[in-house]
Amino acid sequence: MSLLEQLGMSCPIVQAPMAGGATTPELIAAVSNFGGLGSLGAGMTPPETLSQQINTIKSLTSQAFAVNLMVLSETESSTVDTAMPQWLAQHYADNDIEVALPSRPAQSFAEQFQALLDNPVPVASFTFGIINLEQVAALHKVGSKVIGTANHPLEAKAWADIGADAVCVQGVEAGGHRGGWLADSDTDPLGLLTLITQARAVTKLPLIAAGGIMTGAAIKAAQAAGAEMVQMGTAFLTTHEAGINRAYKDTLLKVAQGERPALTRLTRLFSGKPARALINDYLTTYAQYDAAQTLPPYPQLNAMTRNLRAEASQAGDVEQLSMWAGQGVSLVRSESAAELMERLVREV
Amino acid sequence: MSLLEQLGMSCPIVQAPMAGGATTPELIAAVSNFGGLGSLGAGMTPPETLSQQINTIKSLTSQAFAVNLMVLSETESSTVDTAMPQWLAQHYADNDIEVALPSRPAQSFAEQFQALLDNPVPVASFTFGIINLEQVAALHKVGSKVIGTANHPLEAKAWADIGADAVCVQGVEAGGHRGGWLADSDTDPLGLLTLITQARAVTKLPLIAAGGIMTGAAIKAAQAAGAEMVQMGTAFLTTHEAGINRAYKDTLLKVAQGERPALTRLTRLFSGKPARALINDYLTTYAQYDAAQTLPPYPQLNAMTRNLRAEASQAGDVEQLSMWAGQGVSLVRSESAAELMERLVREV
Numbered sequence: 001m002s003l004l005e006q007l008g009m010s011c012p013i014v015q016a017p018m019a020g021g022a023t024t025p026e027l028i029a030a031v032s033n034f035g036g037l038g039s040l041g042a043g044m045t046p047p048e049t050l051s052q053q054i055n056t057i058k059s060l061t062s063q064a065f066a067v068n069l070m071v072l073s074e075t076e077s078s079t080v081d082t083a084m085p086q087w088l089a090q091h092y093a094d095n096d097i098e099v100a101l102p103s104r105p106a107q108s109f110a111e112q113f114q115a116l117l118d119n120p121v122p123v124a125s126f127t128f129g130i131i132n133l134e135q136v137a138a139l140h141k142v143g144s145k146v147i148g149t150a151n152h153p154l155e156a157k158a159w160a161d162i163g164a165d166a167v168c169v170q171g172v173e174a175g176g177h178r179g180g181w182l183a184d185s186d187t188d189p190l191g192l193l194t195l196i197t198q199a200r201a202v203t204k205l206p207l208i209a210a211g212g213i214m215t216g217a218a219i220k221a222a223q224a225a226g227a228e229m230v231q232m233g234t235a236f237l238t239t240h241e242a243g244i245n246r247a248y249k250d251t252l253l254k255v256a257q258g259e260r261p262a263l264t265r266l267t268r269l270f271s272g273k274p275a276r277a278l279i280n281d282y283l284t285t286y287a288q289y290d291a292a293q294t295l296p297p298y299p300q301l302n303a304m305t306r307n308l309r310a311e312a313s314q315a316g317d318v319e320q321l322s323m324w325a326g327q328g329v330s331l332v333r334s335e336s337a338a339e340l341m342e343r344l345v346r347e348v
Numbered sequence: 349m350s351l352l353e354q355l356g357m358s359c360p361i362v363q364a365p366m367a368g369g370a371t372t373p374e375l376i377a378a379v380s381n382f383g384g385l386g387s388l389g390a391g392m393t394p395p396e397t398l399s400q401q402i403n404t405i406k407s408l409t410s411q412a413f414a415v416n417l418m419v420l421s422e423t424e425s426s427t428v429d430t431a432m433p434q435w436l437a438q439h440y441a442d443n444d445i446e447v448a449l450p451s452r453p454a455q456s457f458a459e460q461f462q463a464l465l466d467n468p469v470p471v472a473s474f475t476f477g478i479i480n481l482e483q484v485a486a487l488h489k490v491g492s493k494v495i496g497t498a499n500h501p502l503e504a505k506a507w508a509d510i511g512a513d514a515v516c517v518q519g520v521e522a523g524g525h526r527g528g529w530l531a532d533s534d535t536d537p538l539g540l541l542t543l544i545t546q547a548r549a550v551t552k553l554p555l556i557a558a559g560g561i562m563t564g565a566a567i568k569a570a571q572a573a574g575a576e577m578v579q580m581g582t583a584f585l586t587t588h589e590a591g592i593n594r595a596y597k598d599t600l601l602k603v604a605q606g607e608r609p610a611l612t613r614l615t616r617l618f619s620g621k622p623a624r625a626l627i628n629d630y631l632t633t634y635a636q637y638d639a640a641q642t643l644p645p646y647p648q649l650n651a652m653t654r655n656l657r658a659e660a661s662q663a664g665d666v667e668q669l670s671m672w673a674g675q676g677v678s679l680v681r682s683e684s685a686a687e688l689m690e691r692l693v694r695e696v
Contacts, residue, residue: 172520173539187627188611191521191539193569194560194675201679212542217573221541225569263536279535291639327542331549 003166003206003228007064007122007145010035011345012219014168014208015337016233017041017068017125018176018324025053027241029060030337037229039125043070047111051119064122066147069112071129071181072299077106081300087289088304095320097311105303120144125168127179128273128298130155136163147208149179152190156199156207166206168231169199173212175234175264175326177275186274189266193225200226214328216347234326239337247316248323251278252332255325262330268293270309270322272301278329281319351514351554351576355412355470355493358383359693360567362516362556363685364581365389365416365473366524366672373401375589377408378685385577387473391418395459399467412470414495417460419477419529420647425454429648435637436652443668445659453651468492473516475527476621476646478503484511495556497527499537504547504555514554516579517547521560523582523612523674525623534622537614541573548574562676564695582674587685595664596671599626600680603673610678616641618657618670620649626677629667 004012015031017023019041028038040057042050050067057065080101092099113135116124120142127149139146140163148159149168159167170179171192178186190198192211199207209227213219214235222230236242238252254260255278263279269290270277277283283290295301305322312320333340352360363379365371367389376386388405390398398415405413428449440447461483464472468490475497487494488511495514496507507515518527519540526534538546540559547555557575561567562583570578584590586600602608603626611627617638618625625631631638643649653670660668681688 171539171541173542184609184611188613188675190675191519191541191560193519193539193541193566194521194562196569197560197563197566197676198678200565212539212545214542215545217548218541218545221544221569221573224572225565261532263532265536327536327538328545330546 007037009037009064011341012229013341013344014229014231015039015236016210016231017066018233019043021243022237024241024243025056025060027236027239027337028057028065030241031341032061032063032065034338034341036341037064037066037123039066039068042067042112044107046107047115050112050115054119054121066123066125067116067121068125068127069109071126071131072106072109074108074110076299077108078104080105081296084304085289085295087286092308097308100307102303102306106299117142123147129181130158133162150199151178151180152182152185153198153202155180155182155185157202160203160205164205166208168208168210169195171195171211173327174210175276176324177273196222196225196227212326212328214331216344219344219348234329235332235340236337238332238334239340241337245313247318248321251318251323252325252329253334255329256332264325264327264329268295270305271298272296273298275324276326278323278325280323355385357385357412359689360577361689361692362577362579363387363584364558364579365414366581367391369591370585372589372591373404373408375584375587375685376405376413378589379689380409380411380413382686382689384689385412385414385471387414387416390415390460392455394455395463398460398463402467402469414471414473415464415469416473416475417457419474419479420454420457422456422458424647425456426452428453429644432652433637433643435634440656445656448655450651450654454647464492465490471495477529478506478510481510498547499526499528500530500533501546501550503528503530503533505550508551508553512553514556516556516558517543519543519559521675522558523624524672525621544570544573544575560674560676562679564692567692567696582677583680583688584685586680586682587688589685593661593669595666596669599666599671600673600677601682603677604680612673612675612677616643618653619646620644621646623672624674626671626673628671
């Protein structure tokens with residue numbers, strides 16, 4: 001039985017988990033109710049509110065959906081590094097923005113994980129690292145399927161080895177954060193097509209292909225290469241249901257209309273971890289620090305830039321925002337999630 | 349009539365033009381005689397010997413084949429820049445190798461182009477830049493089809509606009525030099541799948557997909573995405589007919605056997621122009637100059653490193669060689685070109 005059948009899905013499209021509010025319950029429910037798999041990007045969600053969000057989604061759909069967490073050790077998520085790079089401190093000062101580091105750089109993964117055991121979901125998906133055999137067994141015991149994320153064939157194999165039910169293979173084209181954890185996966189970020197090919201060579205696990213996919217033809221291509229489903233993020237960012245900042249959404253649509261270059265870049269400048277974003281003033285101004293790779297690691301830098309991003313979001317200042325976007329960004333449209341899904345199914 | 353039919357081909361596989369001796373007449377003829385399209389990488393071939401090489405290929409096959417040139421202005425190809433970067437001069441000194449700059453950094457493109465008009469070939473393909481309407485017309489007049497190379501949808505459109513017969517879309521995965529010329533194509537090197545999708549959106553021209561393709565499944569994927577054919581380079585490097593250095597070939601095979609990491613990188617350190625190579629000591633030692641992007645441009649740096657590469661080749665020192673390879677390098681095999689083609693056709 002295919003993963004699609006096991007999850008009761010009717011079309012092979014996963015809406016990517018995008019942390020930070022993009023994946024509203026309305027978006028997730030729209031995708032799952034259409035027959036796809038909606039995903040909550042819950043990596044930045046406090047453990048105490050996670051269960052409530054899950055309940056909201058459950059009230060809007062009886063179909064399968066996923067909740068995605070970012071794997072982090074307790075030390076990584078709780079240690080506050082106050083040694084801000086000089087250029088960033090200067091940037092705060094120049095823009096008259098208060099630094100205000102959070103009390104911890106990231107949520108407790110252990111507590112978020114426990115929330116998923118206490119209020120089980122159809123699919124638990126993971127990024128930024130890998131869980132262990134016992135954790136997979138615990139999720140299976142409460143009836144959740146497990147999906148891992150891989151940027152490299154060795155990561156795909158690792159998820160297969162611990163008993164995951166599927167792995168999302170995310171190519172260099174993908175917008176937002178890269179989900180792998182092995183150093184090699186960033187030394188040479190693999191293109192999606194070659195990543196599918198190489199992951200297929202090392203595991204029989206169902207593959208979900210992610211990165212730059214915007215059309216039915218690309219879905220068919222991913223399937224021809226050996227993936228069972230695709231995961232799409234950028235295409236959903238401009239749907240009516242997506243909960244992103246208006247200025248960010250408008251900028252993506254401007255790119256599609258040719259009013260702004262469709263130029264993205266993998267950058268560590270926002271969070272310390274490589275992520276693909278639309279190029280803006282912040283990225284070009286500090287490009288040298290990106291190249292030199294002397295930045296604080298994730299989640300430290302993420303915590304350090306948080307107030308900066310919050311202020312930019314408030315002000316609608318797209319030149320200072322982290323506008324995550326994949327290489328297919330020029331093909332986004334302003335439409336509902338259902339309209340997007342209908343179009344993709346028709347093209348396939 | 350499809351491009352495949354126009355060229356009398358029976359399988360949709362182009363053997364990539366790889367300059368520097370890899371594409372022997374035997375390799376080209378083996379591919380074309382099998383029903384694919386063999387290509388001579390003639391960018392570094394002196395105009396006066398090009399015609400002779402073409403005659404040798406014609407003596408070995410009556411099928412279509414391509415000759416590929418690198419588009420360069422006369423100024424770019426003839427001006428000798430003697431201001432070698434300090435680190436490179438030091439590297440020559442440390443290794444007791446004589447610098448010996450060639451009398452010109454690259455062959456005259458105008459004279460190479462004239463050689464193609466004087467001794468016409470079935471297909472003339474181009475990389476590193478674009479030719480003009482008159483040059484396309486001149487090639488058509490002598491019966492040659494014209495194929496351009498693009499790393500970006502705008503480059504694909506440019507080739508369509510001047511009347512090319514097809515365009516090779518080369519994704520970030522591809523080994524060796526990137527064939528585009530617009531600055532944007534290197535700001536954000538596009539993955540193959542998204543490049544095909546975006547090129548397909550701006551032109552109806554037949555597309556030849558290149559980058560990381562090693563299997564029949566990947567060929568089917570490229571076709572599903574909208575390409576008519578694929579172009580493969582790395583897979584042919586380890587065939588018996590390929591004319592590369594023994595140590596280089598052995599190293600590629602070691603990667604396939606898991607005895608060396610399958611890590612490649614886009615680098616400007618060998619030639620001044622971005623090209624994907626297996627990571628070795630030379631690349632890691634001078635990585636900072638690559639990142640800083642303060643290198644002399646192509647073809648100047650290429651001329652400056654020529655003796656270094658020649659000495660390394662002579663000595664079989666793979667840590668100083670430019671070992672061009674694509675991201676699919678872990679799937680190479682030691683086999684004949686015909687065996688490779690048979691396997692691919694069977695998989696498709």
